Amino acid sequence: MATPLRVDARVLGYLGRALSHELSAVQQYLTHAGLARLWGLGEMAEHFRREALEEQEHAERLTNRMLALGAMPSASRIVPVRAGRSLADLLRADWALETRAVALYAEAARYCARIEDVESWRLFSALHDEEWHHAREIADWLERLRAEPGHPRSPTGVTHEH
Numbered sequence: 001m002a003t004p005l006r007v008d009a010r011v012l013g014y015l016g017r018a019l020s021h022e023l024s025a026v027q028q029y030l031t032h033a034g035l036a037r038l039w040g041l042g043e044m045a046e047h048f049r050r051e052a053l054e055e056q057e058h059a060e061r062l063t064n065r066m067l068a069l070g071a072m073p074s075a076s077r078i079v080p081v082r083a084g085r086s087l088a089d090l091l092r093a094d095w096a097l098e099t100r101a102v103a104l105y106a107e108a109a110r111y112c113a114r115i116e117d118v119e120s121w122r123l124f125s126a127l128h129d130e131e132w133h134h135a136r137e138i139a140d141w142l143e144r145l146r147a148e149p150g151h152p153r154s155p156t157g158v159t160h161e162h
């Protein structure tokens with residue numbers, strides 16, 4: 001019979017924060033997909049939808065890691081969506097979201113390396129790299145928006161609070 005795992009409370013804390021982050025990211029990207037569609041930006045809407053699915057897959061990997069450690073997943077802090085009135089506003093909000101994730105996963109991976117929890121380290125490192133890639137993509141997209149004034153950037157006839 002396998003020896004019961006000795007679960008580090010701080011690792012569980014990082015997993016919980018990470019799950020809250022990923023579910024918040026799903027909510028934000030689904031909202032941005034819906035807004036982009038309302039604004040007639042079909043291609044962008046599809047991009048945001050795919051991001052939401054990627055973040056959902058991250059939530060799934062975190063959930064599975066928690067279950068493997070014998071912990072019941074409970075995301076306790078879903079962050080309100082940040083949106084805006086233009087595509088650039090949405091991208092800026094997403095850039096902020098992704099850079100927060102990069103910082104969280106870097107810290108979590110460093111901690112897991114220190115206590116030699118290799119499996120959790122592997123997961124946090126992989127997520128760190130994927131969020132870094134997301135942040136980089138968004139930064140490039142924002143740069144292109146600035147460089148091409150003709151690019152769609154303003155919604156029409158849609159108002160929303162944030």
Ligand SMILES: [Fe+2]
Binds near residue numbers: 025054058101131
């Ligand atoms: Fe993610």
Ligand SMILES: [Fe+2]
Binds near residue numbers: 131
């Ligand atoms: Fe992401």
